[in-house]
């Protein structure tokens with residue numbers, strides 16, 4: 001087999017990783033549960049999907065994978081693949097439909113789910129917020145308002161009081177870059193704003209939410225608290241100095257802002273150059289609360305980006321398509337970037353702190369049940385990079401695949417299939433794909 005030939009079986013196996021390395025798979029609440037069930041409140045994704053042109057086919061998470069009713073079958077699938085852990089999220093609007101008042105059914109659901117994981121020997125790896133903001137709070141300004149971090153800490157406390165005693169790990173916020181920049185500057189996710197002023201406030205408030213939530217978790221006696229940040233390997237699209245500078249700024253906004261704030265209590269200067277005029281008053285006073293001591297740091301990695309300098313207002317940059325093979329999302333397949341970001345994160349931000357790959361995976365053309373060899377190839381190459389990073393001294397302690405199930409891929413609806421398990425959205429039948437079976441074999445070795 002030459003290096004470039006697609007791999008149809010995993011070459012990497014569990015025994016290539018250190019003893020105790022955690023293999024997991026991930027989902028999130030709104031993407032799989034079925035938000036119409038169990039008394040959950042409306043979220044800003046429900047309203048966003050109703051706005052014409054925002055979400056493919058106007059799809060929403062009302063039914064999704066009906067995991068709310070099928071969670072036992074889904075946990076069985078995770079355990080049968082040989083995973084050690086399951087990264088799931090708790091929906092704020094399920095637990096507190098209006099963002100404040102508790103819905104006991106919501107807490108009961110997560111209670112059952114966590115017990116179900118423990119009964120199957122799976123480590124419950126919780127994320128408190130994976131993007132479905134209760135609509136009531138969104139109407140009061142959402143992430144542009146300082147009220148949100150404070151309410152979020154209360155939500156965290158409520159969840160922690162109920163299930164915190166059984167969680168293996170907790171992260172407050174999934175992918176703060178998406179919560180802030182993608183949703184308030186690029187306009188691609190709810191609430192769909194393209195406003196630098198709103199984005200600057202969200203960039204800070206999501207950090208404060210992380211810090212206050214981490215504090216609330218500690219106060220509730222919950223340990224193993226971390227963070228989950230998405231990172232992209234930012235490459236200049238040409239060898240011009242302008243594109244190099246644009247790529248550096250892109251990297252700082254995307255991959256350094258949060259790593260620096262959470263681990264060092266400072267924001268990168270080159271981002272502040274553009275955001276400072278729009279930041280909330282006295283933001284500096286929050287930096288100590290943001291930089292809570294963490295037990296681990298998580299990186300979600302999917303792709304690289306090619307950055308160009310554009311004219312116009314700060315940040316005056318854009319991305320252009322690159323030459324590498326692409327996934328169904330149009331994302332270039334660049335496993336090398338995972339290694340670059342793992343090494344850089346350990347060296348510049350986290351030191352000896354355990355790092356986890358908290359998401360990695362791809363959308364693949366799995367509309368029928370042909371073997372998803374492209375997924376095996378993608379995962380195997382990224383796992384090999386993870387293994388090599390450990391050999392280089394990166395304290396990588398686990399690797400998580402996005403996702404267990406085909407699910408609601410946000411603005412792209414149900415068409416983009418990221419699952420190890422195929423979901424027929426008419427019948428809700430689950431069918432493990434070739435990648436699931438291949439991985440189960442690799443994890444058993």
Ligand code: FCB
Pocket residue numbers: 028031174175178230300359402409410418
């Ligand atoms: C990540 C999200 C996850 C999913 C994958 C494809 O950014 O955390 O919900 O959408 O991308």
